[in-house]
Amino acid sequence: MIISPCISICRTDPKTGYCYGCGRSNDEKKIWKAEDTTDDWKDNNIKEIRSRLTGWQLESFNESYEYKIQNGISLFKKKLLNE
Template identity: 70%
Template sequence: MIISPCISICKTDPQTGFCYGCGRNNEEKKKWKQESTSNQWKNDNLTHIQKRLTGWQLESFKDSYKHKIENGISLFKKNLIK
């Protein structure tokens, strides 16, 4: 199973249509939730969304996504619990 790239920073850039947190657009978010979506598509999408992000945004995504994979919760949600 491939973990969703959502890192709980769900705000969409009005110009690009991409989420500030995960870099996906609304169609990609919907496709992630569909049972018929293949792991190959998800892996490809993870590659594409990381190409959309740059600088601190990319580093923040990578750190939070890694934490989510390892601990089952994004860094944002972890900090909310504190």
């Protein structure tokens, strides 16, 4: 099972249409939720997301996504729980 790339920073860039947090379009978010979406599609989408993001945004995504994979929660949500 491939974990959703959502890192709980859900704001869409009006210029590109991509989420500032995970780099997905609204259509991609819908595809992720569909029961018939394959792991191959999800794996390819993760690669595509990483190719869209650069600099601090890519670093932040990678750090939070890896944390989510290992701990089941994004760094943003972890911070909210600790406040």
